[in-house]
Amino acid sequence: MDFALNKEQLMIQQMVREFAQNEIEPIVAEYEAEGRFPEEIIKRLGEIGILGMTVPKELGGGGCDTVSYTCAIEEISRACASTGIAVSVNNSLACFPLLTFGTDEQKAEFLTPIANGSSLGAFGLTEPSAGSDAAMQQTVAVRDGDDYVINGIKHFITNATVAEVYIVFAMEDKSKGTRGITTFILKKGDPGFTFGTIEDKLGIRASIQAELVFEDCRIPASRMLGQSGKGFKIAMMTLDVGRIGVASQALGIAQASLDRSIQFANEREQFGKPIGRLGAIQEAVANMATDIEAARMLVRYAAWCKDMGKPFSKEAAMAKLFASETAMASATKAIQIHGGYGYIKDYPVERYFRDAKITEIYEGTSEIQRLVIALNVLSGK
Amino acid sequence: MNIVVLIKQVPDTTDVKIDPRTGTLIREGVPSIINPDDKHALEEGLRIREKFGGTVTVLSMGPPQAEDALMEARAMGADTTVLVSDRAFAGSDTLATSYALARSVLTTGEWDIVLGGRQAIDGDTAQIGPQTAELLGVPQVTYCIEIEIAEDGRSVTAKRALEDGYEVIETKLPALFTVIKDINEPRYPSIRGIVNVCRDCDVQTWNAKDIGASKKMIGLDGSPTQVARTFAPEPKGEGLILEGPPEQTTKELVKHLREKNVVRVR
Numbered sequence: 001m002d003f004a005l006n007k008e009q010l011m012i013q014q015m016v017r018e019f020a021q022n023e024i025e026p027i028v029a030e031y032e033a034e035g036r037f038p039e040e041i042i043k044r045l046g047e048i049g050i051l052g053m054t055v056p057k058e059l060g061g062g063g064c065d066t067v068s069y070t071c072a073i074e075e076i077s078r079a080c081a082s083t084g085i086a087v088s089v090n091n092s093l094a095c096f097p098l099l100t101f102g103t104d105e106q107k108a109e110f111l112t113p114i115a116n117g118s119s120l121g122a123f124g125l126t127e128p129s130a131g132s133d134a135a136m137q138q139t140v141a142v143r144d145g146d147d148y149v150i151n152g153i154k155h156f157i158t159n160a161t162v163a164e165v166y167i168v169f170a171m172e173d174k175s176k177g178t179r180g181i182t183t184f185i186l187k188k189g190d191p192g193f194t195f196g197t198i199e200d201k202l203g204i205r206a207s208i209q210a211e212l213v214f215e216d217c218r219i220p221a222s223r224m225l226g227q228s229g230k231g232f233k234i235a236m237m238t239l240d241v242g243r244i245g246v247a248s249q250a251l252g253i254a255q256a257s258l259d260r261s262i263q264f265a266n267e268r269e270q271f272g273k274p275i276g277r278l279g280a281i282q283e284a285v286a287n288m289a290t291d292i293e294a295a296r297m298l299v300r301y302a303a304w305c306k307d308m309g310k311p312f313s314k315e316a317a318m319a320k321l322f323a324s325e326t327a328m329a330s331a332t333k334a335i336q337i338h339g340g341y342g343y344i345k346d347y348p349v350e351r352y353f354r355d356a357k358i359t360e361i362y363e364g365t366s367e368i369q370r371l372v373i374a375l376n377v378l379s380g381k
Numbered sequence: 382m383n384i385v386v387l388i389k390q391v392p393d394t395t396d397v398k399i400d401p402r403t404g405t406l407i408r409e410g411v412p413s414i415i416n417p418d419d420k421h422a423l424e425e426g427l428r429i430r431e432k433f434g435g436t437v438t439v440l441s442m443g444p445p446q447a448e449d450a451l452m453e454a455r456a457m458g459a460d461t462t463v464l465v466s467d468r469a470f471a472g473s474d475t476l477a478t479s480y481a482l483a484r485s486v487l488t489t490g491e492w493d494i495v496l497g498g499r500q501a502i503d504g505d506t507a508q509i510g511p512q513t514a515e516l517l518g519v520p521q522v523t524y525c526i527e528i529e530i531a532e533d534g535r536s537v538t539a540k541r542a543l544e545d546g547y548e549v550i551e552t553k554l555p556a557l558f559t560v561i562k563d564i565n566e567p568r569y570p571s572i573r574g575i576v577n578v579c580r581d582c583d584v585q586t587w588n589a590k591d592i593g594a595s596k597k598m599i600g601l602d603g604s605p606t607q608v609a610r611t612f613a614p615e616p617k618g619e620g621l622i623l624e625g626p627p628e629q630t631t632k633e634l635v636k637h638l639r640e641k642n643v644v645r646v647r
Contacts, residue, residue: 006579007452007579008575008576008579008580011452011453011456011570011575011579012572012575015456015569015570015575018569019569026625026629047571048568048569048570048571048572049571049572049573050572053572057573057576061573062571062572062573062576063572063573063576064572064575064576068572072572268640341640346632346636
C-alpha cells in the first residue's frame with residue numbers, strides 16, 4: 001500500500017497550485033463580487049491542458065490519471081470554487097461521456113475542441129421537474145427521417161452560455177421509463193436552441209448556471225451519443241465521474257477554509273496571545289484538519305479505483321458526500337474562528353461558506369449520495 | 382538556433398535559515414525549485430526557439446536531486462536536459478562551477494546563444510554568467526530585460542537594466558546573456574509536458590570526464606575562494622510587506638490597520 005502521490009501526480013499538483021495561487025487567487029474576489037465568468041483564466045487553463053486532463057493525448061487531452069485530476073481540481077477550487085466547477089464539468093460531464101460513448105467522428109468533432117481548450121462543454125440533464133428524480137425527463141426527442149427534433153427546457157446548467165458543446169438528455173419513448181431516455185450532442189447555434197434565465201446565486205457567483213431552451217430544435221441523427229434508450233445509464237455513469245470532481249472541489253474549499261483559519265489563529269491576538277493557543281480554537285482546527293485529511297483519502301481512493309478500472313460508483317458517492325459535508329462544516333468553523341471578521345467581505349471565509357453549500361447539492365444531493373451508498377452496501381457491494 | 386540555458390536548483394524560500402554552528406544553509410524540509418531568474422532565462426530560450434527554430438538544451442550542475450529541476454524544464458518545453466554531476470565537483474566555488482559549465486556548453490556541440498539568470502537566490506553572487514562567458518571566450522550581456530535577435534539570426538540587440546537607467550548593447554552571436562525577471566513571464570508546464578517527461582524521462586548525466594574537465598580546475602582544487610565565515614545577520618523587527626496592485630494593497634493595509642485598531646472606518 002502506498003499513500004504517496006507519484007512524481008507525475010506531484011508535479012501536476014505543484015504546477016496547478018502555483019497557477020492557482022499566482023493567477024487565480026489575486027483576482028477571485030473581484031470576479032466573485034461582480035459575478036463575472038473568468039474567461040481569460042479558463043482559456044489559460046485550457047492552454048496548459050487542464051480542460052481535458054484525462055483525455056488521451058492523441059485526442060487533444062493531457063493524458064494524465066484521475067488522481068492527478070483530483071489534485072488539480074482541489075488546487076483550483078482552493079483558490080476559486082467557481083473556476084473549479086467550470087473545469088470539473090468540462091472534464092467530467094462533457095469530456096468523459098464523449099470519450100466513453102462517442103464514435104470516432106464524434107470524438108474528433110466534439111471531444112477534441114473541448115479537451116484541448118479551444119472551447120467548453122456542458123451537461124444538460126436537470127430540468128425544473130427532474131432534479132434528484134432525473135428519470136422524470138420532460139424534454140422530448142422525436143425521430144423525423146434522418147433528424148431528431150428536440151423540445152424542452154434544461155435548467156441550472158453549468159457553463160451553459162459559455163460552452164460550445166452540450167451533452168443533452170431527452171425522452172424518446174416515455175412508455176419505456178428510464179430506458180426511453182437518449183443522449184444527444186448539441187452545439188451552440190443549433191436551430192431552435194437558445195438560452196433562458198441565467199441564475200443569480202448564493203455562491204459560486206463567477207460560474208454560470210443557466211437554462212437551455214429547445215424549441216423544435218432539429219439536429220441530425222448522427223448527434224445521438226451512444227445507443228437509443230441508453231441515456232439514463234450514460235447519465236448515471238457520467239455522474240459517478242462528476243462526483244469525483246465535485247468532491248475534489250469541496251476538498252479545495254475545505255482546505256482553503258483551514259488555510260485561512262490557521263493563518264488567522266496564529267496572527268489574531270486576544271487575551272494577550274494568539275487565539276491558536278486557546279483550547280477551543282485548537283479543537284476546531286484539529287477537527288477540521290482531520291476531516292479534511294479523511295475526505296482527501298476518500299477522494300483519491302475513488303479516483304484510484306477509477307484509474308485501476310475497478311467499480312467506483314459507491315466510492316465516488318462516499319467521497320462526494322463526505323467531502324462536501326466537510327467543506328460546509330469547515331467553512332462554518334472558519335467563520336467562527338474569524339469571529340466578526342469572518343462575517344464581513346474583507347476576508348474570503350464568508351465566500352467559502354457560500355460556495356461550500358452547493359457541493360452538498362449539485363451532481364446529486366447528499367441525500368442522493370446516501371441513497372447510492374445504501375443501495376450499494378445493501379446489495380453486498 | 383542552438384540555445385543553451387543554464388539553470389540551478391535552489392531552495393524555495395526567501396528566508397533560508399542558516400545553521401549558526403556551521404554557517405551553512407539549512408536545506409532540510411525546504412522544497413527545491415528552479416532558480417527564479419533562471420526560469421526567465423529558460424522562457425526566453427523557448428521564445429527564441431519558437432521564433433527561429435532550433436533546440437533548447439538545459440544544463441544544470443548539481444547533485445542527483447537537481448534532476449527534478451531539469452524535469453520541470455523539460456515539461457516546460459526544453460528539448461534536451463543534462464545534469465552535470467560528479468563527486469569530483471564537490472566544493473566547487475563559482476569559478477570552478479563556471480569552468481564545468483563552460484566545458485559542458487562546449488560538449489553540447491554547436492551552440493549559438495547561452496542564457497542564464499542574473500543570479501541565484503541562494504548564493505546571490507551573479508558570477509556564473511560572466512565567468513562562463515569569459516571561459517567560453519564570447520561576449521556577455523548581463524541584466525537583460527530585452528533580447529532582440531535580428532532576422533539573420535546573427536546580431537543581437539539587448540537592453541540591460543541598470544540602477545540608474547537602461548543600456549542598449551549590440552553584439553554578435555555566439556554570446557552569453559543573463560536575464561532579470563522583468564524580461565518575460567515564464568509559462569507553466571503543461572499537463573501533457575509533465576506526463577511526457579514523467580513517463581519517458583531522459584535526463585542525461587555528464588560527469589567530469591564526459592565534459593573533458595581538468596581535475597585541477599574543478600572541486601576544491603579549482604576553487605580559489607576561501608570562505609572565512611558565514612553568519613546570519615541579527616533579524617530586524619518583524620514587518621509586513623504588502624505586494625500587488627495599489628487597489629488591492631490599500632484594501633489589505635486598511636484591513637490590517639482596522640485589525641490592529643489603529644484606524645476606524647466609518
